[in-house]
Amino acid sequence: MTTLKKILITIAALAALALGGAALAGATPSSVTGSDELTGSTLDRASKAALSETGGGKVTDSERDDDTGGYEVEVTKADGSEIDVQLDEQFQLLATDQDREDADDDDRGDDGAALTGGTLDRASKAALAETGGGTVTDSERDGENGATYEVEVTKDDGSQVDVRLDDRFKPVAVEPDRED
Secondary structure, three states: OHHHHHHHHHHHHHHHHHHHHHHHHHOOHHHOOOOOOOOHHHHHHHHHHHHHHHOOOEEEEEEEEOOOOEEEEEEEOOOOOEEEEEEOOOOOEEEEEEOOOOOOOOOOOOOOOOOOHHHHHHHHHHHHHHHOOOEEEEEEEOOOOOOOEEEEEEOOOOOEEEEEEOOOOOEEEEEEOOOO
16 A cells, blocks of 8 residues: 555656646746736836826726837826827836827828827937927927937027937937928
């Protein structure tokens, strides 16, 4: 009976190891895909960062973003508008987009939409650094010439320039303001 008992204990131990290993393998970061909803402390940190960026609201969706390695959080504001907040893997802001439901508008996405919140703050800071000062007089989403944002700056001499920024708020073009 001792031999049978040893065999049963050995089989039970091997089964436990196999199940534990399978569970551990299923929990690895490589199993996370872009469509996986955020949970736990990751959801908490991403939600806090997104709500800080949008000035409040309710987190209505979240997921890993395979393109950036970070996160995307959808926030619904009290007025019903939705804002998508893209965060990097350290929960720092990459970009915000006003979410549009009507895809038939055209392929411009949010081009022309005014910048708000932290996006406006970061774009303004980058534009003023590029122009050496002045006053931000207008801003919008942009889709031309590799830019994501356009910030109009009125310089101290009264002239106006448009500063085009990429999605990381780096200048891609500075040109005299043109009336659209």
